[in-house]
Amino acid sequence: MDLLYKSTRGSGEAVTASQAILKGLSDDGGLFVPDQIPVLDKSLDELAKMSYQETAYEVMKLFLTDFTEEELKSCIAKAYDSKFDTEIIAPLAEADGAYYLELFHGATIAFKDMALSILPHLLTTSAKKNHVENEIVILTATSGDTGKAALAGFADVKGTRIIVFYPKNGVSPIQEKQMVTQKGDNTYVVGIHGNFDDAQTGVKKLFSDKELAAEMAEKGFQFSSANSINIGRLVPQIVYYVYAYARLFAEGKVAKDERINVVVPTGNFGNILAAFYAKNMGLPIDKLICASNDNKVLYDFFRTGEYDRNREFVLTTSPSMDILISSNLERLIYRIAGNDAGKNAQLMAELAGEGKYHITEDMQVQLADFYGNYATEAETTERIKELYEKVGYVIDTHTAVASVVYDKYKKETGDEKTTVIASTASPYKFTRSVMDAIDSKYDSCSDFELVDELSKISNTEVPRAIEEIRTAPVVHDHVCEKDEMKTVVKGFLGI
Ligand SMILES: *Cc1c(COP(=O)(O)O)cnc(C)c1O
Numbered sequence: 001m002d003l004l005y006k007s008t009r010g011s012g013e014a015v016t017a018s019q020a021i022l023k024g025l026s027d028d029g030g031l032f033v034p035d036q037i038p039v040l041d042k043s044l045d046e047l048a049k050m051s052y053q054e055t056a057y058e059v060m061k062l063f064l065t066d067f068t069e070e071e072l073k074s075c076i077a078k079a080y081d082s083k084f085d086t087e088i089i090a091p092l093a094e095a096d097g098a099y100y101l102e103l104f105h106g107a108t109i110a111f112k113d114m115a116l117s118i119l120p121h122l123l124t125t126s127a128k129k130n131h132v133e134n135e136i137v138i139l140t141a142t143s144g145d146t147g148k149a150a151l152a153g154f155a156d157v158k159g160t161r162i163i164v165f166y167p168k169n170g171v172s173p174i175q176e177k178q179m180v181t182q183k184g185d186n187t188y189v190v191g192i193h194g195n196f197d198d199a200q201t202g203v204k205k206l207f208s209d210k211e212l213a214a215e216m217a218e219k220g221f222q223f224s225s226a227n228s229i230n231i232g233r234l235v236p237q238i239v240y241y242v243y244a245y246a247r248l249f250a251e252g253k254v255a256k257d258e259r260i261n262v263v264v265p266t267g268n269f270g271n272i273l274a275a276f277y278a279k280n281m282g283l284p285i286d287k288l289i290c291a292s293n294d295n296k297v298l299y300d301f302f303r304t305g306e307y308d309r310n311r312e313f314v315l316t317t318s319p320s321m322d323i324l325i326s327s328n329l330e331r332l333i334y335r336i337a338g339n340d341a342g343k344n345a346q347l348m349a350e351l352a353g354e355g356k357y358h359i360t361e362d363m364q365v366q367l368a369d370f371y372g373n374y375a376t377e378a379e380t381t382e383r384i385k386e387l388y389e390k391v392g393y394v395i396d397t398h399t400a401v402a403s404v405v406y407d408k409y410k411k412e413t414g415d416e417k418t419t420v421i422a423s424t425a426s427p428y429k430f431t432r433s434v435m436d437a438i439d440s441k442y443d444s445c446s447d448f449e450l451v452d453e454l455s456k457i458s459n460t461e462v463p464r465a466i467e468e469i470r471t472a473p474v475v476h477d478h479v480c481e482k483d484e485m486k487t488v489v490k491g492f493l494g495i
Pocket residue numbers: 110111112145146228265266267268269270271272320321398424425
């Protein structure tokens with residue numbers, strides 16, 4: 001029996017996994033959700049013996065039921081290969097009483113690679129399965145990491161083009177350099193004058209522009225999304241939680257079925273939702289600890305039951321979490337509303353209209369699995385320095401936010417369960433903030449001097465992704481206003 005996907009806003013028919021991947025977002029503006037969460041059908045003893053790729057197959061086959069075994073294994077093999085700098089793909093590093101799950105060993109040294117190295121293959125396979133002849137145009141808004149990871153994933157993939165919008169002054173210098181040096185004839189990168197939410201809102205508007213869709217279809221194009229709302233992004237992210245638990249078990253760090261806590265530095269709520277799905281598949285996860293930076297809309301939500309985006313947008317040193325509308329939260333809202341699309345649609349309409357909504361007490365009770373807190377800039381900086389000085393392990397700013405929140409959680413609850421902290425970016429991606437946190441003497445260094453200093457003090461090799469951009473020429477220099485995005489897209493496509 002195929003697992004089917006429905007919209008969180010409900011009106012449309014259920015679609016297959018490959019159709020949901022192709023569409024990205026449902027026509028009614030909702031997100032696709034599986035009509036049930038499948039249960040892991042392999043034992044822990046079996047999982048403990050599996051490679052990352054084998055684990056990926058066991059998890060993904062349960063969600064992408066209309067893919068053949070051959071199709072899925074081929075996608076997995078193309079994604080998790082030598083683009084990663086370690087054969088185990090997602091290693092665990094023990095430091096100061098927690099396990100850091102390093103999700104940054106892929107092509108662009110951030111966790112987005114975990115899903116975006118496989119999405120292009122899932123997407124082109126889905127197109128073939130559904131007899132789509134149009135060229136697929138990936139349209140993405142990025143707060144920094146998604147953009148580069150999507151560009152790297154889709155560059156020169158046949159039958160696709162990719163257009164990335166990023167906030168011109170809202171990403172790190174290295175993130176920007178990574179994007180504007182992207183090779184590939186099918187890649188386009190544009191900085192907009194606005195913040196990430198402006199970019200994301202603009203992209204959503206283009207996706208729902210029926211007139212534009214018709215013009216594009218006439219010329220043989222159709223949009224698809226690589227943003228974290230695509231279930232082709234979400235499902236591959238479940239894999240590493242299963243893999244991490246199996247590794248802990250295999251190495252005797254947890255007993256069979258012993259519950260662990262998971263801490264996730266959160267922005268769009270995709271990564272932590274994947275952990276929630278893993279828990280619902282039967283993985284022994286206890287608390288899902290949601291870590292925010294100063295844009296602490298989720299912390300407030302878990303505390304009060306009110307989601308309110310009407311607040312100042314703060315630029316922090318963890319820019320990939322500078323988000324006021326966490327799109328993937330809608331999947332959780334839908335679920336705690338009892339899979340009631342009407343109720344969810346009403347709340348989302350309130351969010352679009354007044355910028356806020358309040359969930360019922362009944363719904364709030366169902367959030368007991370979650371704990372939310374946040375880290376200030378000072379706490380984040382302090383944590384990077386402290387962890388380095390204590391054990392010599394250097395973490396990036398996003399991971400540091402999670403680490404601070406984990407400490408707060410432990411102090412508040414006394415819960416000492418084995419804990420996995422999702423480490424979402426390499427410190428080499430945010431070198432300036434990381435090195436400044438460790439010692440102010442690095443202030444005067446250039447970006448690449450900092451890279452070499454970091455290599456020395458952390459005793460780690462400079463990642464290939466950084467070596468590559470040292471000398472790469474800038475090939476994308478487009479900048480536009482936020483209301484010019486449609487014109488820019490039409491220009492690129494020649495329509
Ligand atoms: C995208 C990103 C996050 C946030 O992940 P979500 O799935 O959007 O919650 C955290 N850290 C880094 C480094 C990221 O790139």
